[in-house]
């Protein structure tokens with residue numbers, strides 16, 4: 001299945017996730033909808049600038065993925081929470097089906 005997802009809004013519409021993978025092996029998942037709220041739905045997910053929480057490098061790859069929760073059961077996603085002073089804090093959240 002090939003589908004061109006070039007904006008966060010489009011990815012969010014399909015309920016997709018953005019996965020940032022670092023060369024150190026660290027991997028984080030984000031809801032496309034959360035990122036669209038944060039940076040705007042017109043942004044290309046691959047243009048987002050992530051920073052690895054473990055080694056402080058820029059993740060080597062950013063991919064838009066579809067997750068079948070019926071298959072994986074539960075997945076941890078990082079949810080942006082506005083800290084009120086203009087900064088964003090990220091909190092882990094368990095993504096479950098249903």
Ligand SMILES: [Zn+2]
Pocket residue numbers: 022023024025026052053054055056057
């Ligand atoms: Zn890393």
